[in-house]
Amino acid sequence: MDVAPVAAELGLGDRIRAFHGQAAAPTEAGPLLRTAFDLDAIAADYRAFLARWNDDGPAPADAHDDLGRQLLLHTDWLELVRRDPYLPAEHLPADWPAEEAERTFRTLSKRYEPGARHTAETLLDRWDPKD
Known part of the structure; x- marks a missing residue:
């Protein structure tokens, strides 16, 4: 999802920090999130x-x-x-x-x-x- 248009529409563009992350092999997302x-x-x-x-x-x-x-x-x-x-x-x-x-x-x-x-x-x- 592209967050920028939604944030701009709500007037929140300067207040939101968004990122998209993906675990790279051999790391699996589940154990990574449970560690983080x-x-x-x-x-x-x-x-x-x-x-x-x-x-x-x-x-x-x-x-x-x-x-x-x-x-x-x-x-x-x-x-x-x-x-x-x-x-x-x-x-x-x-x-x-x-x-x-x-x-x-x-x-x-x-x-x-x-x-x-x-x-x-x-x-x-x-x-x-x-x-």
Whole structure:
């Protein structure tokens, strides 16, 4: 995929670094990627996210309403996905937890959104550009 047109269209051309790499024989891509990236640590981060945000359990105790839960959820998720190099699925273990974590994130985000919106509308002033 040519990244340049997409980056330019989004106005991100000066902020994106892209490269394409290919393992040369006798090196195989899978072992190379497992050496370059700590897959166990990345998977552990996803599992920790799932443990904290288990859809079946109560929300984290450090959030007292849906706005707080939504903010914490999004913060945790962004910290997690920014550390993930998004390696090709064929080089990841079969039990890779990222997909389950993303489902949990999306489910909870949707669940908290109405209450978070209500709380934000109650607490926050709105700026009207006409004023």
